[in-house]
Amino acid sequence: ETGVTQSPTHLIKTRGQQVTLRCSSQSGHNTVSWYQQALGQGPQFIFQYYREEENGRGNFPPRFSGLQFPNYSSELNVNALELDDSALYLCASSFSGAPLREAFFGQGTRLTVV
Amino acid sequence: LAKTTQPISMDSYEGQEVNITCSHNNIATNDYITWYQQFPSQGPRFIIQGYKTKVTNEVASLFIPADRKSSTLSLPRVSLSDTAVYYCLVGVYNTDKLIFGTGTRLQVFP
Numbered sequence: 001e002t003g004v005t006q007s008p009t010h011l012i013k014t015r016g017q018q019v020t021l022r023c024s025s026q027s028g029h030n031t032v033s034w035y036q037q038a039l040g041q042g043p044q045f046i047f048q049y050y051r052e053e054e055n056g057r058g059n060f061p062p063r064f065s066g067l068q069f070p071n072y073s074s075e076l077n078v079n080a081l082e083l084d085d086s087a088l089y090l091c092a093s094s095f096s097g098a099p100l101r102e103a104f105f106g107q108g109t110r111l112t113v114v
Numbered sequence: 115l116a117k118t119t120q121p122i123s124m125d126s127y128e129g130q131e132v133n134i135t136c137s138h139n140n141i142a143t144n145d146y147i148t149w150y151q152q153f154p155s156q157g158p159r160f161i162i163q164g165y166k167t168k169v170t171n172e173v174a175s176l177f178i179p180a181d182r183k184s185s186t187l188s189l190p191r192v193s194l195s196d197t198a199v200y201y202c203l204v205g206v207y208n209t210d211k212l213i214f215g216t217g218t219r220l221q222v223f224p
Contacts (some may be wrong), residue, residue, distance in 0.1 A: 004157075033211060042201055042214030043158065056211050090157045097208045100148050105157025 003027065004093045006106035013081050013113050021076040021109045029053070029104075031096045032074040034066060037088040037108070049074055050096055052070035078111075086113045118202045122180045123219040134218050136202030139183050147185045150201045152217070153207060158201060162187070165207075189220075197222045 003026035013019050025032050031050045035043035045058035063079040072090035072093075078085055088110050094103040126132045139145070146165050150158040162169055164176040164184040164185070175188040187198055197218040 035212075035214075040216075041215050042199075043212070045211045048211055058211070080129070088155070092212070095126070099163070099207060100146070100203075100205075100210075100212070101160045101163055103160065103212070105159070108155065108157055112198065 004091060004104050004106035006089075006091055006109050008109060009107065010110045011112070013051060013111065015081055017081050018079045019081060019111060021078075021089050021091075023074045023076070023093070023106055025072045025074065025091075025093035026104055027092040029095050030072055031094045032068055032072065033092045033094070033103075034076045035090040035092065036060070036085075037090060038084075039087070039102070043090055045105070046076070072097065081113045083113050086111060092102055118204055118215050120200075120202050120215065120218045122216065123221070125221050125223065126192055127223050128193055129191050131189070132192050132196070132220060132222075134187045134189075134200055134220070135184060136201075137184050138202070138204045141182050141204050144206065145204050146207045147176065147182075148203045149174070149176065149187050150203065150214075152199045152201065158214075161200070163207075168181070192220075192222045194222050194224060196220065 001057045005024045007022045020036040033048040034046040037043040046060050047057040048055045054066045065077045090108045092105045148163040149161040152158040162174045162176045169176045177186040201217040
């Protein structure tokens, strides 16, 4: 158990729809990062939020957006879903500047776009 | 960020020692080497991190030669539950944006 919870665990959406995924960070953590993991691939960095501001972004289009709330929980929003968006979406919670060993991942949300 | 290269897959048997080598020729002076483990449908989990020479914890050892252009994760006496994907990452020490490769899929047989 990492203390990082994601919801929902599984989701099926239709191409063109919008989806919101949620992450509850571990207590005391002020940074959250989101990753996309396609089948058979390593996780790919989407973006990171620190104190409610985006703090770095990977190579993902603007239809991937996020929010971090004052309680440090976070949302990942994806608009205009495409079939290639089908993946496991992971969030990782940490305290800014802490060692990498103190970054904890949730179980992920499996998104299927049909 | 330094690119890493590791074997796509490895097989082993229970009780054996497994060594997974990662190549990172372009590692920078302030980069650390970190290994994560991932089971199916779960998020990655930190295993070990090092800068040089040898690091050991309760689950693994990490060997880093003097030139730091490679590193070897050593898992002593593996069990079936060690079947997972192992990722080698190279980057800064703190919680920066993690860059994962495709990892090494370890299969442990009885």
